[in-house]
Amino acid sequence: MPLDIVEFSKQIGVSTATVSRAFSGRGRISDKTRERVLEEARARGFSPNVHASRLNSKRTNQIGLYYSFSEDPIFDYYNMELAQEIAKAAEKRGQAVHLELSRTGKGENQRLRQLTGGGGLDGIILVVDGRTSGARLIESVQGCPVVVVTNRPWAPIKKEIVVELDIFSGMADAVRDLASLGHKRIGFIGGTGITAKVNGFRRILGDCQVAVDPKLIAEGSVSFSDGQKAFHQVASQRPSAVLCATDVLAMGALNEANAMGLNVPGDISIVGMDDLAFTAYTTPSLSTIGIPRSQIAKTAVDSIISQLDDEESESPRALAKHVIGSYYVQRASVGISTGA
Template sequence: MATMKDVARIAQVSTSTVSHVFNQTRFVSEDIAKRVNNAAQELNYAPSALARSLKMKCTKTLGMLVTTSTNPFFGEVLKGVERRCYEKGYNLILCNTEGDSERMKASINTLLQKRVDGLMLMCSTLEGEEIEIFSRYPELPIVVMDWGPMAYASDKIQDNSYKGGYLATQYLIDRGHKEIGCVTGPLHRNQAISRFNGFKQALTDNHIAINQDWIAEGNFECDGGFNAYQTFKRRSLAQGSSLPTALFACNDMMAMGLINAASQDGLHIPNDISVIGYDDIQLAKYITPSLTTIHQPKHQLGKTAVDTLLARLNEPKSPQQIVQLEPTLVARHSVKVI
C-alpha cells in the first residue's frame, strides 16, 4: 500500500509539501500540486481521513440526533440537512432516539466518540431534560432545531409556531367559521403550546369564545387526530350539542387522522366539518380532499441548521443566534366558506 513518502518520492517533493497539498494548509504552486496529485493517482494513494482529522482536529463530520416518528416532517427536514452537508463537503452521522432516553444517551456518546465537529439536536426527548453529558464537552458546537430542547443554551433554529397557529385560526374565521375547535399537540412541548396560544389569541382578537369541549390534546401522530374526533363526538352526544364547524389540527398527521375518523362517521370534509393542518408535509396535497395547512419551510430549516453550525465552527466565540423561520398558509380544499 502506497504511503505519503512514496508520493513525495515520485513527485520529488518533501512529505510536508504532500501534506500541505492534501490538507490545503499552506499555499503550494499549481505545478507542484499537479505533480503531487498525479503521483497520488499513479500510486492509487488516498490520504487517511483519520490521520488528517487527528492532525487538523477536524473530522468534517457532523452529528444529528433526531426523534423517530412516522411523521414525514422529520424526513423532509433531514433531506435539507443531508443536501447542505453534501454541498459543504461534510459527512453526516444520524442517530434516532425512538423516544427512548437510554438510547438517546447512548447515541450522544456514540456521536462524541466519533469525534463529530458539531451536533444538531432535533430531539423532543431532550425537552425538559438535564443534558448533563454536554456539560463535559463545553467546546462542542451545538445547534438546537425545532422539536429540540429550546431551553438549552445554544444556537437555535425554530418555527414561529405562535404565528402559524394564529394564521390557521384566522383563516377559518375569515371563511365565516365561529364554532372552531383545536386538536393540540402534547402541551409539554414548545411547538404545541405556541400553536395553541396562537389559536386562542386569534379567537380572542375576533371576540369568539373558546369552547373547552372542542379542545383535545393529541400526540402529533395520526391516531391523535383520530382519537380527538372520537372525544369530540362523545362530548357532543353526552351534552346534546353539535360538533364545531371547523377544526385546527396542530400538525398534518393529526389532521389526516381526524379526517379519517370523520369520514368513517359519515361526515363529508369540508361540507360537514372543515379541517386545517400544520406543517405542509408532501402527503397533504394528495389526500382527499387536499389539506389546507400551514407551510413550514422544512428544507430551509435543515439548510439553516447546517449553515449555523458551520458558522459556529468558524467563529466559536460569536454571540448565540436564534433564527426564526416564518410559516405561510397554503389554501387547498379542506375548508369551506360559510
C-alpha cells in the same frame, strides 16, 4: 496527467483558497461560487487530494444529527422529512450527516459523549422537544459546536446556537382565514406535551374575536386512529372547523369525517400542521400550516460551519439565535362556513 489545485484554479480564474473552501465547506464562500467551482471540477475531471487536506485540517466533514425524543424518530413523517433536508443542506457544504437513532433514557448521555468527545464530528444538531431533555443532551456534548432545533422558546444553556420555529405565525394565519370565511366554532385536536400550542390557539382565537369553547379542544392524540377518535369527540360539539396539531391527526380527522357522513369542507373544514409531502394529494387536499424544513436545515448546517469558522477567525460573526416563521397553505379542505 491529472490537474493539481494550482493549475485548476488558474483555469477557472479563482484562488486556490476558494477552491479549497468549495470542496471542504470551510471558510466564507457564496453558494453560487461553490456551485460554480464544483461544476467546473466535474467538467474538467479535477479532484482534490482529500487525504492531504484532511491531514492539514482538524475538521472531519461529519455533522451529527440527534433527536431527544422517541425511540425511532426517523419513522415519524415530519422528522423523516427534516432529516432528509438536513442531509441535503450538509452535502452542499461538503459535510456528511451521522444520524443517531437510540433509545431515550440514561444511556443516551454516554452515547452522545462518545460521539462528540472523540473528535469524530465537526458539530452536532440536536432536535429537541423540551428543555429538560434538550438540556441533558447539551451537557453531554464534548468539544464541538452545538445547534438546537426547537419549536419552543429557548434560552441558551451554554454556547449553543438556536434555530427556533415560530409555529404560531402560521397558526394565526390559519385561524384568521377561517374567521374570514365565517367560522365561529373552531376546534383543536392536539398531540402530547402541546400546552404551548393549546395556549397559543386560545390566544389567537381571542385576537380574532372567536370564542374559546373548551369542549372543542381534544389533547393527547398522536396517531391516525387517535385523530379519528378525537375528531369524533370534537365533532359531536358541532364545530364548523377543526385545526389539528399534525397532518397525521388531520388525516385521521378526514377519514372519520367521511365515516360520519360529513362533507369536507361543506359541513366542516379541517386544517393540519407540518405540510407533509402527501397533504397535497389527500381527498380533499389538506389545508395545513407549513414548516420551512429546508430553511431550518440550511440555517442549522450553516450555523455549525459559522461556528467552526469563528473558532479560526479573530472576528466572530455567528448569530446565537435564528427564529424561522411558519406559514399557512390553503387547500380544498377549507371552505366557507355554512353554520350559524
